[in-house]
Amino acid sequence: MTISQAVARTAKASAAKSEASDQNGGARQILNATAWLLRHRGYEATTTRAIAERVGIKAGSIYHHFPSKDTIVERVINEGVLVVNKAVTSALDALPNKATPRDRLQAAIKAHLLSSLEHSDYTSASIRAFAFLPPELRRTCRVERRRYEDIWQQLMRDASEAGYIPKDVSLDAARLMLLGAGRVPIDKIATDFAQIAFGARRA
Amino acid sequence: MTISQAVARTAKASAAKSEASDQNGGARQILNATAWLLRHRGYEATTTRAIAERVGIKAGSIYHHFPSKDTIVERVINEGVLVVNKAVTSALDALPNKATPRDRLQAAIKAHLLSSLEHSDYTSASIRAFAFLPPELRRTCRVERRRYEDIWQQLMRDASEAGYIPKDVSLDAARLMLLGAGRVPIDKIATDFAQIAFGARRA
DNA sequence: GTCTATATATTGATAGAC
DNA sequence: GTCTATCAATATATAGAC
Numbered sequence: 001m002t003i004s005q006a007v008a009r010t011a012k013a014s015a016a017k018s019e020a021s022d023q024n025g026g027a028r029q030i031l032n033a034t035a036w037l038l039r040h041r042g043y044e045a046t047t048t049r050a051i052a053e054r055v056g057i058k059a060g061s062i063y064h065h066f067p068s069k070d071t072i073v074e075r076v077i078n079e080g081v082l083v084v085n086k087a088v089t090s091a092l093d094a095l096p097n098k099a100t101p102r103d104r105l106q107a108a109i110k111a112h113l114l115s116s117l118e119h120s121d122y123t124s125a126s127i128r129a130f131a132f133l134p135p136e137l138r139r140t141c142r143v144e145r146r147r148y149e150d151i152w153q154q155l156m157r158d159a160s161e162a163g164y165i166p167k168d169v170s171l172d173a174a175r176l177m178l179l180g181a182g183r184v185p186i187d188k189i190a191t192d193f194a195q196i197a198f199g200a201r202r203a
Numbered sequence: 204m205t206i207s208q209a210v211a212r213t214a215k216a217s218a219a220k221s222e223a224s225d226q227n228g229g230a231r232q233i234l235n236a237t238a239w240l241l242r243h244r245g246y247e248a249t250t251t252r253a254i255a256e257r258v259g260i261k262a263g264s265i266y267h268h269f270p271s272k273d274t275i276v277e278r279v280i281n282e283g284v285l286v287v288n289k290a291v292t293s294a295l296d297a298l299p300n301k302a303t304p305r306d307r308l309q310a311a312i313k314a315h316l317l318s319s320l321e322h323s324d325y326t327s328a329s330i331r332a333f334a335f336l337p338p339e340l341r342r343t344c345r346v347e348r349r350r351y352e353d354i355w356q357q358l359m360r361d362a363s364e365a366g367y368i369p370k371d372v373s374l375d376a377a378r379l380m381l382l383g384a385g386r387v388p389i390d391k392i393a394t395d396f397a398q399i400a401f402g403a404r405r406a
Numbered sequence: 407g408t409c410t411a412t413a414t415a416t417t418g419a420t421a422g423a424c
Numbered sequence: 425g426t427c428t429a430t431c432a433a434t435a436t437a438t439a440g441a442c
Contacts, residue, residue, distance in 0.1 A: 044247025048419080060419080061427070267408075272435095
């Protein structure tokens with residue numbers, strides 16, 4: 001089974017499952033609504049009133065569950081990377097000792113993709129809204145994010161040393177392609193992408 | 204000269220040039236300030252007061268030059284893709300008739316990268332802030348954006364038919380990697396990237 | 407062309423009734 | 425646990441002096 005097929009196959013299952021997590025308590029409903037808004041509308045458009053409307057309550061009622069808007073946002077962003085982190089770590093641990101760097105990289109990619117789809121609002125929120133968070137909140141969320149990025153940095157380094165990645169391609173480019181563009185210059189990614197995909201070395 | 208070297212070489216030149224465009228009239232200063240803010244802080248954080256502060260005037264004075272905030276934002280976003288559009292189109296037109304699809308793709312990539320660096324605040328604003336614009340404004344800006352995307356769609360299709368891109372890789376992925384992740388599922392990009400770079404077909 | 411002052415709307419958050 | 429009502433801060437935008 002190719003990665004594409006695995007991803008497509010799981011897409012339907014995750015769509016059905018996303019409703020199940022709505023059955024949880026009021027706090028979870030608020031988190032779900034916030035994740036959706038962060039993903040599709042961004043941080044500033046994720047107002048307390050917008051969150052409340054999606055849940056079906058009034059804005060003031062939110063503060064019975066959470067002390068502030070940023071507390072909610074922080075939990076959503078962190079859950080987004082935490083859940084993917086666990087999935088990738090588990091997948092790597094389950095690999096036999098004789099797995100090659102390439103095996104490990106592919107297992108990590110697969111685990112990342114499947115897990116991202118299962119929790120897609122949270123993960124997408126982590127990726128897409130992160131760059132425009134207020135500076136203080138961004139600093140807080142960077143801790144958990146960095147923890148996950150380190151896993152990939154190591155995977156990429158191993159793959160690079162094993163010769164799977166052209167030497168003049170930044171390891172950051174590939175890693176960040178999985179974790180979202182974030183604050184990365186898109187041009188740097190494009191350059192490396194061109195080199196990887198088309199061997200564009202004589203421009 | 205590789206693309207990387209061309210990009211690096213032009214980076215300094217563009218840094219020096221960016222000040223030159225500040226010498227223009229008051230309207231241009233406002234556009235420059237807005238472009239910087241959209242790129243680095245996002246749409247909602249780009250307030251009229253923040254724009255005014257960067258220009259060195261008061262918020263109310265902006266409305267002598269523009270009728271509304273969204274008018275300014277729309278011009279910045281559209282200029283960002285328009286200027287790159289022109290650069291790429293010119294580069295393609297300058298190519299000899301016997302240029303292969305690969306030649307054309309590489310010329311387009313180079314023109315895109317160099318032009319992006321020259322106008323990096325405007326281009327970055329177009330890429331990074333677009334996804335979170337208010338729905339109505341996003342609809343307006345999509346027109347100019349689509350015009351540019353169509354160029355790449357054609358380039359990619361030609362390159363694909365000539366055999367430069369694996370057949371099961373979405374043409375969208377490569378195109379959008381140049382124009383920014385936008386509303387594209389990052390997972391789709393990651394999948395295709397994995398297939399291109401690592402041949403990850405047995406996951 | 408910029409300023410001050412202000413109108414109006416919306417934000418995050420709080421207080422107290424139920 | 426949710427509501428209504430409200431506060432203080434900040435947003436876009438306007439009006440008129442200079």
